[in-house]
Amino acid sequence: MTQRVPISGEDIKLGQFLKLANLVESGGQAKEAIASAEVTVDGEASTQRGLTLRPGQIVCLGGQCVEVAGPEEDDFFDEATANDDFDPEKWRNL
Secondary structure, three states: OOEEEEOOOOOEEHHHHHHHOOOOOOHHHHHHHHHOOOEEEOOEEOOOOOOEEOOOOEEEEOOEEEEEEOOOHHHOOOHHHOOOOOOHHHHHOO
């Protein structure tokens, strides 16, 4: 099963995604891996660090593959749908 890594927007650059997905530790490592064609996007080697990725694409490096996922709905607080009856004092005293 491929791991899914959610991004916060509609797209992300390849170099940034490699760091976000913990496939590399730094931007320098990302640049080097991409330049040496070690990174594949949807099965094809990519040498463009600024390649724009969108949800659904699969990025692989060193035998590890990660799917670009859209933002998870549960990961973000939506003030418009928050419970207005929440009483912080009630919870503070428990």
